[in-house]
Amino acid sequence: MGVLNLPEGEKKFQLTRHAPAEALRFFVKHYWIVEWDLSGQPSYQQDVLPNPCVNMVVEQQKTAIFGISTVKYSHLLEGKGKVFGVKFKPGGFYPFMKSPVSKLTGQGTSTLDILGVAPQQLEDSLLQLSGTADMIGVMDALLLERLPQQDPYVTLLNDLIDHIHRHRELTAVKQLSEYAQMSIRTLQRLFNQYVGVHPKWVIQLYRLQNAAELLDYGYASPLPELAAELGYFDQSHFIRGFKAIIGITPEEYIQRRS
Numbered sequence: 001m002g003v004l005n006l007p008e009g010e011k012k013f014q015l016t017r018h019a020p021a022e023a024l025r026f027f028v029k030h031y032w033i034v035e036w037d038l039s040g041q042p043s044y045q046q047d048v049l050p051n052p053c054v055n056m057v058v059e060q061q062k063t064a065i066f067g068i069s070t071v072k073y074s075h076l077l078e079g080k081g082k083v084f085g086v087k088f089k090p091g092g093f094y095p096f097m098k099s100p101v102s103k104l105t106g107q108g109t110s111t112l113d114i115l116g117v118a119p120q121q122l123e124d125s126l127l128q129l130s131g132t133a134d135m136i137g138v139m140d141a142l143l144l145e146r147l148p149q150q151d152p153y154v155t156l157l158n159d160l161i162d163h164i165h166r167h168r169e170l171t172a173v174k175q176l177s178e179y180a181q182m183s184i185r186t187l188q189r190l191f192n193q194y195v196g197v198h199p200k201w202v203i204q205l206y207r208l209q210n211a212a213e214l215l216d217y218g219y220a221s222p223l224p225e226l227a228a229e230l231g232y233f234d235q236s237h238f239i240r241g242f243k244a245i246i247g248i249t250p251e252e253y254i255q256r257r258s
Contacts, residue, residue: 002049002209004072005216012036012044013077018132021140026150027092028143029053031136032085036077043078049209050245052161052195052202054093054101056086056111058126063119065111067104068196072246084126084135091157091194095148101196115146157194165206171231173199207231208245215254223250
């Protein structure tokens with residue numbers, strides 16, 4: 001999920017992930033549930049790295065479908081609460097939406113506009129339930145009623161994004177186009193339509209996600225070594241990329257952790 005400083009966050013909330021119904025797994029990566037009880041405690045701000053997935057979030061008075069955020073975003077936890085989320089696979093929301101997912105990038109839209117169900121209806125039917133299995137059943141039923149036809153481009157794009165994730169040495173769109181055996185222009189068009197962002201952004205995201213996770217768990221080598229390990233030509237390019245997505249420099253990120 002790209003939760004920054006997860007070891008600290010786990011002291012404040014519980015995050016669980018759950019599989020959807022079998023017929024939905026082509027489109028949906030998983031459901032996720034966050035629960036917290038900070039009654040009598042200070043509020044807690046959790047920072048989350050973006051990812052190349054659309055999320056449908058059911059939260060009291062905040063329910064929406066969220067496109068990809070191209071920068072780190074934060075969620076303030078206070079009091080007691082619960083959120084139910086649907087994390088679609090990269091490209092997996094396009095068959096439900098039937099128009100370029102880039103229209104959602106950096107913003108949220110009402111569930112009523114795309115799925116035909118009002119946010120309040122979702123909140124009433126999901127958040128009042130105490131059992132995880134019951135919540136999953138409600139969401140399964142909602143999505144199965146709207147189940148689109150499987151699209152082979154969703155499979156292709158997930159293979160390409162998995163390839164980016166697995167290969168740290170992949171640093172350029174040209175390398176990805178060679179692996180995909182398609183032109184850079186075609187690749188860019190598919191990512192824009194199905195995923196919502198440029199493939200270059202996804203490549204950079206996973207490199208920086210690796211960096212943040214290594215720093216979270218006490219990476220001890222100097223930053224120039226980390227930059228080189230992630231395929232950056234020099235430390236300055238690494239710092240600029242890190243700050244562009246995470247909002248602060250690697251040095252500031254380390255200081256905040258400590």
